[in-house]
Every structure is written in C-alpha cells, then in structure tokens.
Amino acid sequence: MERIAESTEDAENAEAVVPAGVDMTVPSVARVYDALLGGKDNFAVDRAIRDRLMELTPGGANVPLYNRAVLGRGVRFMASQGIDQFIDLGAGLPTVQNTHEVAQSVNPQARVVYVDNDPMVLAHGRALLTRNQNTTVITADFCEPEVVLNHPEVRSLIDLDRPVGLLMVAVLHHLDDSQHPGQLVARYRDALASGSYLFITHFIDGGEETAEIERVMIGDLGSGRFRSFDEVRGFLTGTELVEPGVVYNPLWRPDPTDVVPDPMTFAGKIIGAGMGRKP
Numbered sequence: 001m002e003r004i005a006e007s008t009e010d011a012e013n014a015e016a017v018v019p020a021g022v023d024m025t026v027p028s029v030a031r032v033y034d035a036l037l038g039g040k041d042n043f044a045v046d047r048a049i050r051d052r053l054m055e056l057t058p059g060g061a062n063v064p065l066y067n068r069a070v071l072g073r074g075v076r077f078m079a080s081q082g083i084d085q086f087i088d089l090g091a092g093l094p095t096v097q098n099t100h101e102v103a104q105s106v107n108p109q110a111r112v113v114y115v116d117n118d119p120m121v122l123a124h125g126r127a128l129l130t131r132n133q134n135t136t137v138i139t140a141d142f143c144e145p146e147v148v149l150n151h152p153e154v155r156s157l158i159d160l161d162r163p164v165g166l167l168m169v170a171v172l173h174h175l176d177d178s179q180h181p182g183q184l185v186a187r188y189r190d191a192l193a194s195g196s197y198l199f200i201t202h203f204i205d206g207g208e209e210t211a212e213i214e215r216v217m218i219g220d221l222g223s224g225r226f227r228s229f230d231e232v233r234g235f236l237t238g239t240e241l242v243e244p245g246v247v248y249n250p251l252w253r254p255d256p257t258d259v260v261p262d263p264m265t266f267a268g269k270i271i272g273a274g275m276g277r278k279p
Contacts, residue, residue, distance in 0.1 A: 027221050029174055030092040030118040036064045041120060049220050056213050059267035066249040067201055069258045070273045071169050072102045074199040077242070077253060077275070078165040079106035083197060085158050086112045089142040089188075090171030099167060100135040109134065111157045115148055117141045142171060143179065145187045163195035163278075170271065172235060173203040174223035185235045189278060196278045198239055201249060202232045204272040213270075232272055239276025246274030 024043045031042040035050040042050075054060045075086065084107050088099045091114035103110035114137040129135050136157060140148050148154060158164060166188055175181040189198060203210070205226040217224025233246045244252065252273040 028118050028120070029090075029221065029223065030116060031120065032221060033064065033092050033170070036061070037068070049216075052216055052220065053213065056216060057267060057270065059265050060270075062265070062267040063270045066268060067170055067271055068097060069255075070201060070249040070252050071099065071167070072097050073253050073255055073258070074167070074169075074273065074275060075099055075102040075165065076106060078197045078199070079103050079110060081197070083163055083165040084110045085162065086110065086165040086167065087148075087154070087158060088112065088114045088167045088169070089148070090168070090174075091116050091137070092118075092170075100129075100132065103165075104134070111135070113138065113154050113157055115140050115142055142168075143175070143184060145184065145191060149188075149191055160191065160193065162193055163197070164192050165197045165199065166192060167199050169199065169201045170203075172200060173225050173227065176223070176225060182235055182237070186238065189238055192278055194278055197242075197275055198236060198278070199273070199275045200232065200235055201271050201273045202227060202235075203270060204229060204232070204248065206269060209266065210270070229272060232274060236274055236276035239278050242275040242277060246272055249273050 025045060027045045027049050028042075031046040032049050034040075035042040035046045036053070057063065078086070079102075084103075086099055086103055091099070099114070100110070100112035103112055112135045114135070116137070117139060119139060129137065134157065136153050138148075138151050138153050140151060142148060149160065168185065172181045172185070175184070185198065185200075189196075192198075203214075203224065203226040205228050210226045214224060214226045229246050233241075236246070248269050249271050250268045252275075
C-alpha cells in the first residue's frame with residue numbers, strides 16, 4: 001500500500017524542481033516521512049536521516065506502513081460513525097490511501113482539509129486535488145488552531161457547528177513539552193462540536209530501546225519525542241476513548257485486510273494510536 005520511488009534517480013530528480021520557500025539544506029518532517037515511505041519528494045538531507053533511522057530500527061521500513069494502515073482504519077471508523085468532514089493536521093506529502101481517498105470511499109461527499117506548514121505539501125497537494133472539489137490543502141502551522149480553524153478555505157469546506165474528524169497523525173511527537181501539546185489538543189477539542197472525534201498517533205517510549213532513535217530525531221531533525229502510553233492518553237482528556245484505547249498501531253482495531261508484518265516486532269511498537277469522541 002506504500003508508494004515506492006521508481007528509482008534512485010526519481011528521488012534525485014525532485015531536487016531539480018524546488019517550490020518557492022523550500023530550503024534543500026534543511027530537513028523537513030514531511031519530506032523525511034516521504035523518504036521513509038519510499039517517495040520521491042525529498043532531498044539528500046532528508047534521505048540521510050531516513051538512512052540513520054533505518055540503521056537504528058530493526059524492520060524500520062514497516063513503521064510508516066503501520067502508521068498509514070492505522071490512519072486508514074481510523075478514517076474508515078469515523079466515516080462509519082457518520083463523520084463526513086475531516087481536518088488532517090500535519091498531513092505530509094501525498095501518498096497512497098490519503099485521508100480523502102479513504103473517507104470518500106465510504107462517503108463520496110466527505111470533505112477533507114489537509115494542513116501542513118511545508119510549501120512542498122501545498123504544491124504537490126494542490127496538483128493532486130485539482131479535480132476534487134471536496135478536498136483542499138492549506139499551508140498553516142497546526143500549532144495555531146485559531147488560524148487553522150478560521151482559515152477561509154477551512155471555513156468553505158468544514159462546518160464547525162457539526163461533528164468533525166480531527167487527525168493528528170504522527171505530529172504531536174514533533175512538539176517538545178515546552179510547546180504544551182496537551183493544551184494545543186484541548187484548544188482544538190474545545191473548538192469542535194459535540195460528536196467530533198480526535199485521532200492521534202504518537203511515538204511510544206520504549207526505554208533504552210527507543211532512546212537512541214529519539215536522540216537522532218531530535219539531534220538531526222530537531223524534533224521527535226517519545227512519550228508513554230499514559231502521556232498520549234492524556235492528550236485525549238475530555239473525550240470518550242474509543243476501544244481499545246491507546247495501543248500500539250497494529251493493535252488499534254486491526255483489519256484482516258491490512259497487509260502488515262508481525263505486529264509484535266520492534267517496529268510494531270514504535271508508534272501508538274488512540275481515538276476519542278467529544279461528548
């Protein structure tokens with residue numbers, strides 16, 4: 001289900017076309033994730049971090065697979081509960097089975113707004129969505145919920161007086177404690193209508209097993225905090241947890257149709273997922 005670059009040359013060719021505002025010498029969270037997915041919208045500096053993370057993580061190529069699979073399951077679950085509008089914060093670069101593709105496979109009228117602060121996401125996302133009137137991409141910092149939620153394009157597609165599916169997939173671990181991620185989630189939660197869902201995936205602290213990965217993430221990329229299950233569960237305070245609560249990605253409402261490796265491997269325990277419904 002993952003996008004694979006056709007060749008090394010494909011990835012290198014991405015460096016020949018650089019959108020305005022993109023610094024090829026500074027790694028980007030969105031582009032490193034793209035490189036982990038086997039995409040071609042990344043630069044040498046991003047691939048260097050990917051390679052280092054792969055050295056430290058046995059079966060590390062499966063980590064984004066687990067995360068993409070659980071994103072799909074989360075969106076399908078919310079759509080099955082009647083959610084027909086979604087905001088995907090820190091959405092990253094387009095890949096296979098994006099949020100809008102999953103949601104609109106359940107409800108063709110579902111509306112989706114992608115939010116990211118990387119100019120490459122806007123450039124590639126707009127190109128992908130030119131013929132999809134129910135989906136858009138905006139450039140904004142998800143750490144500014146008032147800016148995001150009052151953005152004209154968000155308001156044109158999303159009715160905040162009705163329930164929303166809000167996705168924070170693999171983004172909160174890029175915030176340090178000093179940035180108060182719990183308060184940020186609460187600000188979004190409080191702005192959403194009753195019946196809305198919050199879906200979070202986050203690096204899970206595995207003690208010494210994950211300590212070196214965290215050091216590399218923070219040292220080379222500038223972010224990447226591993227937190228305990230209790231800390232991640234705390235982000236969903238004020239909501240009703242959806243079963244099975246906050247668990248490792250492969251264990252969150254597993255679907256037999258997902259083609260994933262053994263969930264009990266080290267790679268299966270890097271990221272956890274949880275969802276809450278606002279009463």
